[in-house]
Amino acid sequence: MMNFVWLLAVEAAETVEEGGGLFDLDATLPLMAVQFVLLAVALNALFYKPLGKVLDERDGYISSNQVDAAERLAKAEQIAKQYQQELAETRRQAQAVIAEAQEEAQKIASQTVAAAQQEAQAQREQVQRELDEQKNQAMATLEQQVDGLSQQILDKLLGSLAA
């Protein structure tokens, strides 16, 4: 163990003598810095720029595609809405046409019924008038006959009396 420690000490002394050691700063430092900067420049040209460009382009591509798709979706929705509106409009028109036709039919029917009723009324009135006329004629004839008969009766009675 003593030997070990002693040898360690020897080594420490040796390294100090050589000018080596852990904290041996020398021209390695600036050269390493230069080398690192060159590496950064090389990697910038070889790695960061081309791949960064690809990443940005892809982002742009995706976002533009997304915008495009969103636009198309909006357009499709608009068309669907328009179609719905047109459908509703057409339905309403159809309803209106049906209603109009029904109304017209109703009108025609009621007109026809009214005309028929009027005609019937007119015919009835005419018949009534003819009836009344005939009745009056008949009454008039009857009155004449009554007058005649009563004259005859009177004549007969007066004749018998006179005789």
Next chain:
Amino acid sequence: MLMIHPLVLAELEVGQHLYWQVGGLKLHGQVFLTSWFVIGVLLLVSFLATRNIQRIPSGLQNFMEYALEFIRDLAKNQIGEKEYRPWVPFVGTLFLFIFVSNWSGALIPWKLIHLPAGELAAPTNDINTTVALALLTSLAYFYAGFSKRGLAYFAKYIEPTPILLPINILEDFTKPLSLSFRLFGNILADELVVAVLVLLVPLFVPLPVMVLGLFTSAIQALIFATLAAAYIGEAIEGHGGEEHG
């Protein structure tokens, strides 16, 4: 030394470096070797992922897009939606470099490759690498604040009250210090713990610690990148005073 060393600490070599002399400058060769490996992996994967880019990603492209989105989210959360884009390369490279470094250190048996001195390990277990990254972060947030707000950026030093001026100045030193030492310490300590355990019990026992090491490595990369982004965001926003662990 070379005779005694294998007997005493077997595989443990701390503070030993493979020195390269380049025009009178001393370099840590093993750090550069592994960092070149890491850089090569990153460049190769990036190249393969972006070779044939498609709108609908698959395979490697998908994976790297996931990584990029992760980095972007990180930067966006810390810096803000408006300003984060120019900082993605810096923050992202910090994260990727540290992450791949840490995991390469933990997953690849570098120690099978023998070097004359020192040993291959994660580049982030050398203080030079972490200090370099931390100083770059400091420069980055100074640049971010200065370019965004001009001289008004320096008003942050006396922001709540001028009494806090020394603390605010101190903060600019403690930020890179804590960044670099946190990363360096975690990675080095993790490798040391694994090495010591392997030394004591070579089989199976180090495995849970190795798994834990993978976890902490990933967390450290995330922490470094997040803090760097947070400092930059703070400098740009200029509310100041927010202290991040």
